[in-house]
Amino acid sequence: EPEVTQTPSHQVTQMGQEVILRCVPISNHLYFYWYRQILGQKVEFLVSFYNNEISEKSEIFDDQFSVERPDGSNFTLKIRSTKLEDSAMYFCASSEPGHSGEKLFFGSGTQLSVL
Amino acid sequence: QQQVKQSPQSLIVQKGGISIINCAYENTAFDYFPWYQQFPGKGPALLIAIRPDVSEKKEGRFTISFNKSAKQFSLHIMDSQPGDSATYFCAASFTGYSSASKIIFGSGTRLSIRP
Numbered sequence: 001e002p003e004v005t006q007t008p009s010h011q012v013t014q015m016g017q018e019v020i021l022r023c024v025p026i027s028n029h030l031y032f033y034w035y036r037q038i039l040g041q042k043v044e045f046l047v048s049f050y051n052n053e054i055s056e057k058s059e060i061f062d063d064q065f066s067v068e069r070p071d072g073s074n075f076t077l078k079i080r081s082t083k084l085e086d087s088a089m090y091f092c093a094s095s096e097p098g099h100s101g102e103k104l105f106f107g108s109g110t111q112l113s114v115l
Numbered sequence: 116q117q118q119v120k121q122s123p124q125s126l127i128v129q130k131g132g133i134s135i136i137n138c139a140y141e142n143t144a145f146d147y148f149p150w151y152q153q154f155p156g157k158g159p160a161l162l163i164a165i166r167p168d169v170s171e172k173k174e175g176r177f178t179i180s181f182n183k184s185a186k187q188f189s190l191h192i193m194d195s196q197p198g199d200s201a202t203y204f205c206a207a208s209f210t211g212y213s214s215a216s217k218i219i220f221g222s223g224t225r226l227s228i229r230p
Contacts, residue, residue: 032215033218041222041223042221042222043151043204043223049215050214051214055214056214056215056216056217099210100214100215102149103161104218105161106158106159107158109156109158
């Protein structure tokens, strides 16, 4: 079964450093998302992306965050200058054509620890 | 207005019993209501979903009951099994848009099934 792949599974970084979280969505999917989950808490929306541009972003997704689809397969989340409160599990998700807002397939996540 | 409120926060059910998780929403423009299941260290996975034009949807042991007038919906797990022990999230979204429409998650319910 096709799946969303995220790398790395764990990322440890120093406060103020830049990190790039990588995702390979399911190949025929057109809608892409980043969510984050602080340990044991709710899954929070960060940003959605379609047709090479951001569709929507949350208040969390400030100027320190950016997303990119540099080629036909990868979808990346960059945090320019990490803060302690950015420590969380980051999930990438995608959905297929005609299913915007439904049937999101999630990756297994990248656990980001900012020290 | 875009919140989805979920209860209880945690639930313990005997094997073979019925697990019931409840959610409420405010925005009547939501038109898709999924439930996601999450195991530790994994991303959420779509379990079952309903649209507001039906009052109930059943898939195997999992049933969604939907009350449009009360703006509430619930997940019922019949004959609960230890393998059902996971965190369950209700969610809501707007669909049918050409851009990438987000899914908004409830706060989650940690379900434990006692053998």
